[in-house]
Amino acid sequence: xxxxxxxxxxxxxxxxxxxxxxxxxxxxxxxxxAFERAIDRGVLRPGDTLPTIRTLAAHLRLAPNTVSxxxxxxxxxxxxxNRAGAGTSVLGRGALTDDLxxxxxxxxxxxxxxxxxxxxxxxxxxVWHEPATSRRVQ
Numbered sequence: 001x002x003x004x005x006x007x008x009x010x011x012x013x014x015x016x017x018x019x020x021x022x023x024x025x026x027x028x029x030x031x032x033x034a035f036e037r038a039i040d041r042g043v044l045r046p047g048d049t050l051p052t053i054r055t056l057a058a059h060l061r062l063a064p065n066t067v068s069x070x071x072x073x074x075x076x077x078x079x080x081x082n083r084a085g086a087g088t089s090v091l092g093r094g095a096l097t098d099d100l101x102x103x104x105x106x107x108x109x110x111x112x113x114x115x116x117x118x119x120x121x122x123x124x125x126x127v128w129h130e131p132a133t134s135r136r137v138q
Contacts, residue, residue: 008051012059014043019060027062028069035074039090046092050080 018034019027038044050056053071057064071088074080078099082088110120 007048011038011043012051012056014038015056016060019062028066028073031060031062031067031070032073035070036077036079039079044090046090048090049086050088050090052087 015031015034015038018037019030021027023030035044035050044050050071051059053064053067056062057067060067071080071082075082075088079091080088081091107120111117
C-alpha cells in the first residue's frame, strides 16, 4: 500500500504543478487536461483510482465543485468511470476502441449515402480544431 500512497502523492504534486490560476482557462478544464495528459503519458494507467474529490480539492485548494466538474468531463469523454463505493478509476483503451469502431461504421454509412471523403474530412477537421470545452461528448 505504501507504493500506492507514493504514487498518489506524486500525482497530487504533478497536478498541482499543472494548474495555473492566471491562465484564463477555467481551472476545471486545466485539471481535466492535466488528467488527460497523465493518462496519455502512462502516469495513470487503466484501473488506477483517482484521488477522491475532497482529497484532491483540499490538496489543490480548490472548491470540490471544480474537481467534480473535471471528473464529470473525464467520465463523459470515456477516460474514467465512477463506481459507487469504489471511486473514479481510469478506463482502458477498450472504450476508445469501441468509439473508433462506431466512427468507422458511421463513416462507412456516410460514404454509402453519397457523402464525399472531402466532406467527411472537412467535418472531422472542424471538430478536431474546436476548443475541447466546446465539444459536446455524450
